[in-house]
Amino acid sequence: MLRDDFFDIIDAVKEDSGLPYLIVVTNASQLTEEIYLKAIEKGVNQFSISLDFPDERHDDFRRHPGLFKHLSELIPKLTAHDCGNVVMNTAITRWNLPYLEDCYRKAREWGANISYSAYTVLRTEDKEFDIKDPADLELLQKTIKRLLELKHTNGRIANSDWTLSGTYKFFKNGGMPGCKAGVRSMVVNPNGTMRPCSMFNYQFKDREEMYEKFVRTNKCDACYVSIRAYLSESYWTLLSQNIRERVFAKGSDDGSCAV
Numbered sequence: 001m002l003r004d005d006f007f008d009i010i011d012a013v014k015e016d017s018g019l020p021y022l023i024v025v026t027n028a029s030q031l032t033e034e035i036y037l038k039a040i041e042k043g044v045n046q047f048s049i050s051l052d053f054p055d056e057r058h059d060d061f062r063r064h065p066g067l068f069k070h071l072s073e074l075i076p077k078l079t080a081h082d083c084g085n086v087v088m089n090t091a092i093t094r095w096n097l098p099y100l101e102d103c104y105r106k107a108r109e110w111g112a113n114i115s116y117s118a119y120t121v122l123r124t125e126d127k128e129f130d131i132k133d134p135a136d137l138e139l140l141q142k143t144i145k146r147l148l149e150l151k152h153t154n155g156r157i158a159n160s161d162w163t164l165s166g167t168y169k170f171f172k173n174g175g176m177p178g179c180k181a182g183v184r185s186m187v188v189n190p191n192g193t194m195r196p197c198s199m200f201n202y203q204f205k206d207r208e209e210m211y212e213k214f215v216r217t218n219k220c221d222a223c224y225v226s227i228r229a230y231l232s233e234s235y236w237t238l239l240s241q242n243i244r245e246r247v248f249a250k251g252s253d254d255g256s257c258a259v
Helices: 008-015 035-044 057-062 066-081 096-112 134-154 160-171 209-215 226-229 235-248
Strands: 025-027 045-051 086-092 113-118
Touching: 008 035, 008 066, 045 066, 066 086, 066 096, 086 096, 096 113, 096 134, 113 160, 113 226, 113 235, 134 160, 160 226
Parallel strands: 025 045, 045 086, 086 113
Antiparallel strands: none
16 A cells, blocks of 8 residues: 555456455555545455554554554444455464454454464564464464354354364474465566465466476475465365355345445
8 A cells, every 4th residue: 555556456456257356465554444445446355454462562563653553443444334344364473372362352342354374484584483382382272272162153253164273283283284386376476477475486487387396396384374274275175164154154145335
C-alpha cells in the first residue's frame, strides 16, 4: 500500500471470472477503511493482517510504535461490514508462544478470523525465535490442542486440523519433508522470472528450468509456512476439508457483504 499503483495491480491480476482468489498480506499500517472497501470492490477476497502479540508488545516486535492501537481501532470497522474476509495472521515463535490463545481471543473480540503459521529461520536466519526447547515444545503441543478445541466450538480459526497438527510436528522434528515448491506453487519475480518459493533468491526463466535446477533435487524441509502447509495436503484431504468447511461455514453463501 506504499505503492501509488496498488489498485492498478489488483485490476491487472483479477479476471472478470472472479479468479484468482486474491489475498492482500499486510501489517495494515497504511490500511484504512476506505482503502479496504475500494479493494474489496475491485475483487480482493481476503486481507491477511499480521498480529504477533495481543497488545502493545506487537509494536515492539514490529518496530512500529502505535501499530497495535491502529489495529484495535481499524479491524472492528472492517469486520463490521460483515464480509468475513479479515484474517489476522500470527507467526508462531518462541517469543509469542505463551500468548497464542490470547491472539485468538483478540481476533475474535475484533470480529476477525485468525490463521497461525510456523516461524522459519530461512526468512530471517535468526534462531532466537525458533522453538526447540522441550518445555516450549510441550507448551506448543498443549496450545495447539487447545486451539483445535476452540476452533471446533467457537470457530474463527482458519487453519485446518491437518496444518495445526503439522505445525507442532515441524518444530518437534526440526523440519517437514516433502516440499512441493515449484510443483504446487511458485513465485513470480518483479522482472518476470520465476522461483519455487520466497525463501530463496532464484531467477529461472521458465518452469522447465526451475524443474531441472531445483524441483528434481529439492530436499529442503526447513519451512512450514502457510502456503507450504496447505499445499502439502493430499487431494482427498483438501477435498474433504473444503466440503466440511463449506457445509459448516457461517455467513453469506454468495460471498457478498455489506459495503
